[in-house]
Amino acid sequence: MPLIVILDDRATNRKIFSKLAASIESGVTVRCFGDPQELLVWLEHNTPDLIITDFKMPTMDGAKFIRRFRAQPNSGEIPVIVITIYEEREFRLRALEAGATDFLNSPVDHQEFTTRARNLLKLRKQQIQLASRADSLERELKDSERSREEALRDSSERLAQVIDTVPAIIRATDREGRILFTNAYQAALFGIDLNEAIGLGLPPVLGEDHVRRDKAFDRKVIDTQAALPSFEEEIVDASGTKRVFLTTKTPLRDCSNAVVGVLTSSLEITDRKRAEDHLFYMAHHDTLTALPNRALLTDRLRREIARTRRGDRPFALHLVDLDGFKDINDGLGHQVGDQFLIEIAGRLRSLLRETDTIARLGGDEFAILQTHVTHNEDAADMASRIIEAISAPWLHAGERVTSNASIGIAIHPNDGANSEELLRNSDLAMYRAKHDGGNVFRFYASDMNRRARASLVLDSDLREAIAKEQFVLHYQPQITLKTGQVIGAEALLRWQRPGYGLIGPSDFLARAEENGLIVPINEWVLREACRQAKSWRWCGQPPIRVGVNLSSIQFFKQNVPLMVTKVLADTGLDPWLLDLELTESIVMHDAEAVAKDLQQLRELGVGISIDDFGTRYSTLTYVKHFPVDRLKIDQCFVRDITTNPSDAAIVRAIVSLGHSLDLEIVAEGVETIEQTALLRIEGCDEAQGFYFAKPMRPEELIAFVSENRIQARTA
Numbered sequence: 001m002p003l004i005v006i007l008d009d010r011a012t013n014r015k016i017f018s019k020l021a022a023s024i025e026s027g028v029t030v031r032c033f034g035d036p037q038e039l040l041v042w043l044e045h046n047t048p049d050l051i052i053t054d055f056k057m058p059t060m061d062g063a064k065f066i067r068r069f070r071a072q073p074n075s076g077e078i079p080v081i082v083i084t085i086y087e088e089r090e091f092r093l094r095a096l097e098a099g100a101t102d103f104l105n106s107p108v109d110h111q112e113f114t115t116r117a118r119n120l121l122k123l124r125k126q127q128i129q130l131a132s133r134a135d136s137l138e139r140e141l142k143d144s145e146r147s148r149e150e151a152l153r154d155s156s157e158r159l160a161q162v163i164d165t166v167p168a169i170i171r172a173t174d175r176e177g178r179i180l181f182t183n184a185y186q187a188a189l190f191g192i193d194l195n196e197a198i199g200l201g202l203p204p205v206l207g208e209d210h211v212r213r214d215k216a217f218d219r220k221v222i223d224t225q226a227a228l229p230s231f232e233e234e235i236v237d238a239s240g241t242k243r244v245f246l247t248t249k250t251p252l253r254d255c256s257n258a259v260v261g262v263l264t265s266s267l268e269i270t271d272r273k274r275a276e277d278h279l280f281y282m283a284h285h286d287t288l289t290a291l292p293n294r295a296l297l298t299d300r301l302r303r304e305i306a307r308t309r310r311g312d313r314p315f316a317l318h319l320v321d322l323d324g325f326k327d328i329n330d331g332l333g334h335q336v337g338d339q340f341l342i343e344i345a346g347r348l349r350s351l352l353r354e355t356d357t358i359a360r361l362g363g364d365e366f367a368i369l370q371t372h373v374t375h376n377e378d379a380a381d382m383a384s385r386i387i388e389a390i391s392a393p394w395l396h397a398g399e400r401v402t403s404n405a406s407i408g409i410a411i412h413p414n415d416g417a418n419s420e421e422l423l424r425n426s427d428l429a430m431y432r433a434k435h436d437g438g439n440v441f442r443f444y445a446s447d448m449n450r451r452a453r454a455s456l457v458l459d460s461d462l463r464e465a466i467a468k469e470q471f472v473l474h475y476q477p478q479i480t481l482k483t484g485q486v487i488g489a490e491a492l493l494r495w496q497r498p499g500y501g502l503i504g505p506s507d508f509l510a511r512a513e514e515n516g517l518i519v520p521i522n523e524w525v526l527r528e529a530c531r532q533a534k535s536w537r538w539c540g541q542p543p544i545r546v547g548v549n550l551s552s553i554q555f556f557k558q559n560v561p562l563m564v565t566k567v568l569a570d571t572g573l574d575p576w577l578l579d580l581e582l583t584e585s586i587v588m589h590d591a592e593a594v595a596k597d598l599q600q601l602r603e604l605g606v607g608i609s610i611d612d613f614g615t616r617y618s619t620l621t622y623v624k625h626f627p628v629d630r631l632k633i634d635q636c637f638v639r640d641i642t643t644n645p646s647d648a649a650i651v652r653a654i655v656s657l658g659h660s661l662d663l664e665i666v667a668e669g670v671e672t673i674e675q676t677a678l679l680r681i682e683g684c685d686e687a688q689g690f691y692f693a694k695p696m697r698p699e700e701l702i703a704f705v706s707e708n709r710i711q712a713r714t715a
Contacts (some may be wrong), residue, residue, distance in 0.1 A: 003047075008083075009054065017108075023114060036057060036064075049121055077124075100229060119269065127248065168265055170266075221250070247264065287636045291349070297357060300369055304371060305417075313374060315372065316373045316409055317411075317423070318409055319407065320367065325403055328340055345360065386405060406438045410429060410444045461498075462515075465495055470497065473492065479686060484708070488579060491547060493525055532546070546577060602627040608627060609628070610628055613631040631666070635668045638679070651682055656683075666688065670691045
């Protein structure tokens with residue numbers, strides 16, 4: 001089993017890195033040390049598979065530790081990751097010269113940590129397997145009754161055959177860089193003849209820069225008589241295709257133990273790197289505008305805060321909210337609204353310098369991190385240019401579409417010591433700008449409390465809405481793609497708020513989750529949906545499954561299985577007609593407790609669906625551990641499924657994954673017949689969206705179901 005060693009003088013860091021390391025794969029053993037000297041003594045009698053060390057430590061820095069570790073026998077091929085807050089090149093060079101394998105910047109991105117560590121562990125395993133194969137061949141030689149000459153010749157041939165079958169570049173070069181041996185994989189990759197390559201240097205197809213760099217690495221191995229830490233490199237093959245390899249270089253010794261050349265092995269990791277890059281990109285970027293999302297913005301904020309502490313100039317955070325965007329969505333449709341957001345994203349991007357960052361936080365809200373702000377006037381000038389850029393008309397189908405912006409500005413360090421404070425205070429300033437009529441910017445001021453007062457008013461109105469039952473439910477049909485029949489309906493909450501009219505959940509549910517009122521609201525939704533579904537059965541309608549969304553707050557504040565059991569008993573609804581929809585964030589948080597609750601719900605006979613599936617790729621590995629009946633593909637993947645091959649591939653992968661686990665697949669946000677046809681081809685089981693029907697009142701749903709049945713009989 002893999003053995004990972006953590007070296008950090010801070011107990012908190014050791015605890016965090018230990019937990020991350022243990023999650024890389026099952027069976028990982030983690031040992032933690034706070035003192036470099038203690039670890040060096042331990043390493044004299046123990047061999048880990050990976051070492052993760054801090055750079056700045058009080059008794060011995062990371063470079064010195066690595067240098068002393070590499071001096072120990074059999075330590076040359078053990079990978080070492082250095083974690084440092086320093087981004088300057090000199091610190092990386094010091095660690096690299098000492099023998100570091102890879103680097104991570106602090107604060108550490110957890111996904112990047114586990115990915116890089118997993119790659120190095122895999123390389124370590126392959127190195128051990130190659131060594132094991134060599135040992136096996138050596139044992140066969142000793143046990144053989146053949147003559148020494150025949151045995152040597154046979155072993156050489158068999159070893160060459162083994163090496164030729166390994167899907168990696170393996171070659172040996174002498175001290176002058178001439179090839180002594182190369183395997184079939186390299187020959188095929190670079191389009192060279194095995195026999196003709198012997199005695200020559202690296203093939204020209206690699207390029208002069210690569211050949212020069214490779215010779216320099218070989219010279220270092222020969223001069224130091226020690227292996228180089230594994231490193232990633234990009235290589236262009238004979239067809240001009242770029243590939244990524246993880247390369248290791250070790251000394252090649254003769255029978256007298258003298259170094260006569262270099263053995264190079266390169267494992268191709270192109271597909272893995274592409275997958276990692278794609279998943280990392282999806283986790284840190286907005287799918288509509290391709291801008292960084294909140295997670296990436298938060299990371300950039302933390303880095304800028306760290307730079308400011310080291311003497312860099314202050315920076316500003318602009319929170320930008322479009323005025324009147326809802327009217328564009330309602331008047332022209334969501335598709336036009338999305339195109340408008342893409343246009344605005346492009347305009348804002350054109351205002352930035354290379355060191356600035358723009359992000360989409362969701363909906364019509366953007367954020368801009370403006371670096372090197374000497375005076376408030378610098379931030380004011382940027383805000384003025386943002387307002388001007390957004391207010392310029394946008395022509396769509398011959399129609400002028402316009403919008404303004406409200407901007408809130410927070411300056412670090414005066415307006416916030418961390419990313420959370422800066423986001424919160426810029427948000428307060430933005431609401432002040434909206435309150436002042438919009439199309440303006442406002443700096444954060446410590447006495448801003450208008451948003452807080454507005455939140456108090458909303459809290460009071462929500463409590464009154466619960467008491468006076470001002471909420472109503474609309475239902476959106478869910479269609480079986482094979483037959484076109486209505487199989488179920490998702491219950492969607494609306495609020496008949498006095499003075500505002502009928503408003504959607506986006507205007508109040510977020511606040512309800514903040515103040516805890518989401519618990520009684522969602523309990524009402526569950527009870528009303530079950531009551532309505534039961535009434536449909538009394539009216540002689542066919543069984544219609546009703547879907548109800550649950551909030552993560554409910555799992556933290558109440559016994560969900562007990563609550564569901566009571567509602568089913570009170571309403572008399574058959575459990576199999578209730579489908580509880582959970583977001584991926586719910587099942588990822590406190591997975592063990594949630595899995596226990598879901599198992600109890602499953603035992604009741606209630607269906608379980610994962611809503612917005614695919615927006616958080618990390619849950620793919622957890623699906624099989626939860627008692628789930630169906631996956632609902634998020635509409636962001638369905639929207640462009642007919643025009644974007646990547647979205648089509650993602651949908652295909654989710655359908656394949658779900659069906660392999662005996663799960664049903666439901667597509668959300670279906671708006672066209674082309675999307676419907678492609679989803680049917682891909683094997684999707686059910687769908688819902690405006691193409692079939694918008695959310696409707698209960699009596700409208702019954703009419704829709706009846707009409708659907710009549711059409712099915714006459715078809």
